[in-house]
Amino acid sequence: MKLRPLLLAVVLLAPRVLFAWGFDGHRTVSQLALASLPQDFPAFVNQPANADRIAFLANVPDRWRNVDPWLDQVGGSWTDHYLDIEQLSEAGLDAHTVPSMRLDFVVAFAAGRAAHADKFPVVDPAKNVDHTREWAGFSPWAIAENFHKLQAAFGYLKAYQDLGGTPEEIANSQADVVYAMGILAHYTGDAAQPLHTTIHHDGWVGANPQGYTTQRGFHSWIDSGLIIKTHLTTADLVPRVIPAIPFVLGVRADQRDPVFVAAMDYLLATNALVEPLYQLEKAGKLGRGEQPVAPEGRAFIENQLLKGGAMLGSLWVTAWKTAPVDTYLRTELGKRQATAAAAKASSGKP
Numbered sequence: 370m371k372l373r374p375l376l377l378a379v380v381l382l383a384p385r386v387l388f389a390w391g392f393d394g395h396r397t398v399s400q401l402a403l404a405s406l407p408q409d410f411p412a413f414v415n416q417p418a419n420a421d422r423i424a425f426l427a428n429v430p431d432r433w434r435n436v437d438p439w440l441d442q443v444g445g446s447w448t449d450h451y452l453d454i455e456q457l458s459e460a461g462l463d464a465h466t467v468p469s470m471r472l473d474f475v476v477a478f479a480a481g482r483a484a485h486a487d488k489f490p491v492v493d494p495a496k497n498v499d500h501t502r503e504w505a506g507f508s509p510w511a512i513a514e515n516f517h518k519l520q521a522a523f524g525y526l527k528a529y530q531d532l533g534g535t536p537e538e539i540a541n542s543q544a545d546v547v548y549a550m551g552i553l554a555h556y557t558g559d560a561a562q563p564l565h566t567t568i569h570h571d572g573w574v575g576a577n578p579q580g581y582t583t584q585r586g587f588h589s590w591i592d593s594g595l596i597i598k599t600h601l602t603t604a605d606l607v608p609r610v611i612p613a614i615p616f617v618l619g620v621r622a623d624q625r626d627p628v629f630v631a632a633m634d635y636l637l638a639t640n641a642l643v644e645p646l647y648q649l650e651k652a653g654k655l656g657r658g659e660q661p662v663a664p665e666g667r668a669f670i671e672n673q674l675l676k677g678g679a680m681l682g683s684l685w686v687t688a689w690k691t692a693p694v695d696t697y698l699r700t701e702l703g704k705r706q707a708t709a710a711a712a713k714a715s716s717g718k719p
């Protein structure tokens with residue numbers, strides 16, 4: 370993997386900072402994704418200020434989540450950070466066929482949940498003031514929606530570049546690309562953490578024949594405690610960066626959004642690691658308490674950060690390569706160019 374010299378220098382010169390998935394983990398996923406980009410990707414994103422902005426933005430959805438109760442339910446919200454995938458089948462749905470449009474899914478899930486109410490825990494209204502506990506989560510929908518915002522930003526950037534956009538219009542469009550890349554980074558990073566994909570998100574729940582931990586705090590240990598204890602840095606992982614590979618976005622026979630399907634497949638692959646993660650915990654390999662972190666525990670976290678970076682890089686490249694033609698804006702800019710040319714001609718100035 371050939372790295373862009375500029376980014377490599379930034380990564381290698383950065384101080385050896387400990388990171389946690391909650392903060393520096395998201396930064397790391399975005400930095401690994403930046404390192405995964407092909408040489409011909411628009412260079413402005415890897416300018417140091419923009420690369421740093423993307424890494425900063427990768428944490429912004431957690432800021433929304435932490436401070437604003439009115440954002441909890443939808444949008445840049447609590448429920449966009451996860452999907453308790455087991456709840457889909459409990460509601461009679463299949464992760465491989467659920468609607469890719471969020472509101473279609475909401476309707477289907479609400480109906481399925483009502484029809485199979487016996488399979489769901491009773492929601493205590495006192496603990497549900499933000500009305501989030503009825504929902505399984507929306508992680509792959511959030512990934513797909515933020516992907517399409519990035520795709521649109523690349524589309525209007527190209528329109529301004531091709532059709533006489535002012536330096537300010539081009540700079541604003543580039544800033545929008547950077548913003549959309551950073552927000553997408555958050556949700557993509559979350560879905561690389563197995564405990565963001567399961568009802569067992571903070572200790573095993575329900576039947577537990579294997580005797581996995583039921584202790585609260587397991588989630589935050591994986592999010593941050595374990596990573597701090599392993600002293601991982603972005604620079605440690607950069608040599609193993611997986612090059613970004615664009616998705617092929619063909620029209621699907623089931624009419625679902627192929628980006629959503631890719632996001633769901635990614636989430637399902639992460640979900641397959643839930644039980645192996647609990648097994649590592651049971652075997653004492655995750656460094657909890659006085660235990661050292663075993664090589665298997667360290668490898669697990671490293672691999673998830675690398676996979677998150679690879680998925681994010683692939684989404685970014687796909688959004689760039691498949692940016693839609695912004696027909697409306699292009700028409701308007703064409704008219705503006707024609708008006709300016711006519712004014713110039715009538716003024717007699719060259």
Ligand SMILES: [Zn+2]
Pocket residue numbers: 430431450555559
């Ligand atoms: Zn999150």
